[in-house]
Amino acid sequence: MGTTQLESVPEPKYWHLKTVLSEALDSEFSVGEILPNERDLAARFGVARATLRQALEQLELEGRLQRRRGVGTTVAPPRVGVAVGGSEQHDWPGATGDTWQPVDCTLEVPPAAVAAALETGADRPVHTLRRSRTSNGQPVAAELLYVAEASVPDLSAIDAPSGAARARAVLRELQRLELEGRENAVELGSARADDAKELDRLPGAPVLVVTTRYFAGGRVAAISVATYRADTCRLTFGDSGGVEIHQGPERKAS
Amino acid sequence: MGTTQLESVPEPKYWHLKTVLSEALDSEFSVGEILPNERDLAARFGVARATLRQALEQLELEGRLQRRRGVGTTVAPPRVGVAVGGSEQHDWPGATGDTWQPVDCTLEVPPAAVAAALETGADRPVHTLRRSRTSNGQPVAAELLYVAEASVPDLSAIDAPSGAARARAVLRELQRLELEGRENAVELGSARADDAKELDRLPGAPVLVVTTRYFAGGRVAAISVATYRADTCRLTFGDSGGVEIHQGPERKAS
Numbered sequence: 001m002g003t004t005q006l007e008s009v010p011e012p013k014y015w016h017l018k019t020v021l022s023e024a025l026d027s028e029f030s031v032g033e034i035l036p037n038e039r040d041l042a043a044r045f046g047v048a049r050a051t052l053r054q055a056l057e058q059l060e061l062e063g064r065l066q067r068r069r070g071v072g073t074t075v076a077p078p079r080v081g082v083a084v085g086g087s088e089q090h091d092w093p094g095a096t097g098d099t100w101q102p103v104d105c106t107l108e109v110p111p112a113a114v115a116a117a118l119e120t121g122a123d124r125p126v127h128t129l130r131r132s133r134t135s136n137g138q139p140v141a142a143e144l145l146y147v148a149e150a151s152v153p154d155l156s157a158i159d160a161p162s163g164a165a166r167a168r169a170v171l172r173e174l175q176r177l178e179l180e181g182r183e184n185a186v187e188l189g190s191a192r193a194d195d196a197k198e199l200d201r202l203p204g205a206p207v208l209v210v211t212t213r214y215f216a217g218g219r220v221a222a223i224s225v226a227t228y229r230a231d232t233c234r235l236t237f238g239d240s241g242g243v244e245i246h247q248g249p250e251r252k253a254s
Numbered sequence: 255m256g257t258t259q260l261e262s263v264p265e266p267k268y269w270h271l272k273t274v275l276s277e278a279l280d281s282e283f284s285v286g287e288i289l290p291n292e293r294d295l296a297a298r299f300g301v302a303r304a305t306l307r308q309a310l311e312q313l314e315l316e317g318r319l320q321r322r323r324g325v326g327t328t329v330a331p332p333r334v335g336v337a338v339g340g341s342e343q344h345d346w347p348g349a350t351g352d353t354w355q356p357v358d359c360t361l362e363v364p365p366a367a368v369a370a371a372l373e374t375g376a377d378r379p380v381h382t383l384r385r386s387r388t389s390n391g392q393p394v395a396a397e398l399l400y401v402a403e404a405s406v407p408d409l410s411a412i413d414a415p416s417g418a419a420r421a422r423a424v425l426r427e428l429q430r431l432e433l434e435g436r437e438n439a440v441e442l443g444s445a446r447a448d449d450a451k452e453l454d455r456l457p458g459a460p461v462l463v464v465t466t467r468y469f470a471g472g473r474v475a476a477i478s479v480a481t482y483r484a485d486t487c488r489l490t491f492g493d494s495g496g497v498e499i500h501q502g503p504e505r506k507a508s
Contacts, residue, residue: 015447015457058458061444079441084491184491186440187333188460188484190315193269203269204312206442206460230442237338237438237491 014054017047021055025064025075035065035073061206063231079234080135084184084210084226092179092214093131093145093224094171100131100143102167110146117213117220118148127152129167132198133226140233142195143226147174151221177216185211186235195227206230268308271301275309279318279329289319289327315460317485333488334389338438338464338480346433346468347385347399347478348425354385354397356421364400371467371474372402381406383421386452387480394487396449397480401428405475431470439465440489449481460484 035041042052056073059065066076093100108128109115115122129145149155152173160166189209196203212224228235289295296306310327313319320330337353347354361379363369369376383399403409406427414420443463450457466478482489 012457018444018458054458058444061442061458061460063441081439185335185488186462186491187317187488188315188442188462190272190312193266203266204272204308204315206315208440208442208462234439234441237440 012054013047014051014058017045017051017055018058020045021059022062022064025059029075031075031077033075034071035075037072060231066231076231079232080140081236082133082135082140082228082233084186084235084237092171092174092177093222094168095175100133102129102131102164102171104130104164105162105167105170114146114223114225117223118146119219120148120150125149127155127170129170131167135233138232139199139229141226141228142198143224145222145224147222148220151177151216174222177221180215180218182215183213184237187211188230189227191227199227199229201229201231208233208235210235266308267301268305268312271299271305271309272312274299275313276318279313283329285329285331287329288325289329291326314485320485330485333486334394335490336387336389336394336482336487338440338489338491346425346428346431347476348422349429354387356383356385356418356425358384358418359416359421359424368400368477368479371477372400373473374402374404378403381409381424383424385421389487392486393453393483395480395482396452397478399476399478401476402474405431405470428476431475434469434472436469437467438491441465442484443481445481453481453483455483455485462487462489464489 029035036044038049038052038056042049045052047055056065056067060067063076063079065073067073091098094102106128107125109123109125110118110120110128112122114126115124118126120126126149127147129143129147131143131145132139133141133143147170152170154176155170155173160169187209189207190204191199191201191207193203195207196205199205199207201207208228208230210224210226210228212226213220214222214224283289290298292303292306292310296303299306301309310319310321314321317330317333319327321327345352348356360382362382363377363379364372364374364382366376368380369378372380374380380403381401383397383401385397385399386393387395387397401424406424408430409424409427414423441463443461444458445453445455445461447457449461450459453459453461455461462482462484464478464480464482466480467474468476468478
């Protein structure tokens with residue numbers, strides 16, 4: 001990597017170091033390779049360990065590095081593009097082609113914000129489906145899908161009381177409604193303990209939270225709160241109009 | 255806030271503390287209010303300062319707190335929903351209703367990933383527009399929009415050589431092409447030094463990076479790389495089919 005003089009740069013030192021490290025990753029390391037330890041790296045670039053650590057954190061944010069306990073810091077593979085919306089944009093969850101797997105279904109009082117959006121009243125339980133999504137065998141997202149009881153009035157109580165079978169029954173009933181539209185919102189969040197476990201992350205790891213509101217009958221019939229791994233995922237919102245997409249670069253342009 | 259016993263909890267301490275703090279923010283603090291200092295907070299909850307700091311970091315990730323130099327830690331206002339795509343989804347940048355403001359335009363060799371996607375060849379300069387976006391008077395996003403020279407062949411060289419006027423000329427030429435589709439991707443990133451300055455953040459702050467590929471003539475005619483503040487923004491991808499959206503909760507459901 002060679003030593004680089006970082007003294008006379010107006011940007012914060014860690015920022016410049018990040019750029020230098022990033023170029024070194026491109027030219028000298030391959031995916032999965034373990035980086036030298038922090039002490040050696042700091043010495044090599046003539047920076048304090050604190051500066052090095054800040055630069056490594058940046059690269060982790062950008063998905064270039066993965067830090068794993070007991071392994072060390074490795075060069076991350078390119079992020080995986082995960083379609084959110086896209087061609088199935090006008091379908092209910094659980095429609096043909098949906099890549100989510102139902103895991104469980106319970107009847108629970110939702111968070112206040114969900115109750116307000118569903119207009120169910122604060123103490124009223126709603127169908128709470130837990131679903132998971134994998135990509136290439138790796139868990140990439142965990143979802144809580146809240147369905148108002150009023151949205152699936154014909155759901156049979158004797159069908160399946162809980163579990164994945166119950167989740168499928170709720171989704172089946174949901175398909176009966178005419179979907180008038182949906183709206184996605186993406187924001188930064190930190191992984192809840194249960195999601196973190198499912199996603200193989202520590203609680204509090206940065207995640208991308210996608211909240212989807214499904215509209216039917218002029219109101220919100222269901223709300224999905226999906227938690228995607230921010231380190232490995234790039235969320236794609238497609239509308240390529242059927243144009244064949246020339247395979248672009250895996251890395252984001254920056 | 256009262257003292258809470260955190261000893262016998264299976265989750266990481268900082269995580270549980272985060273939940274407790276979050277509830278305290280809801281019930282005892284108002285937006286903009288400055289939190290007590292770290293020493294006082296740590297004492298109050300009977301935790302080490304390191305644990306407290308981890309919990310504060312989580313809350314910052316979730317957009318509940320803002321930490322500002324010289325001010326301290328304040329309770330953040332709810333995130334602002336910023337439309338990405340939505341009704342103007344089928345329009346070129348710069349079309350009527352576009353909320354971005356052109357700032358500058360230069361002819362530059364783009365990053366390798368952009369050149370590959372635009373199929374311009376590695377050393378070929380492209381029109382590089384800088385645009386900015388504000389919401390309620392606050393900067394929320396900074397964009398680099400790359401337009402291949404071949405996409406705007408009739409652009410007059412004598413028009414305006416650079417600056418915002420040049421940017422508008424490029425956008426005007428772009429409108430002549432038939433837009434066949436566009437594809438958005440969202441991922442976590444860290445703010446580049448120039449973007450950070452424009453967004454009033456420190457370099458390296460977490461940001462949401464939206465990469466948009468615009469398709470025309472069966473190829474990628476332009477690429478936008480937009481950097482949104484992750485602390486204050488929630489990106490919305492609309493497809494509500496014209497349904498009037500009942501005003502939901504400002505906070506994300508979690």
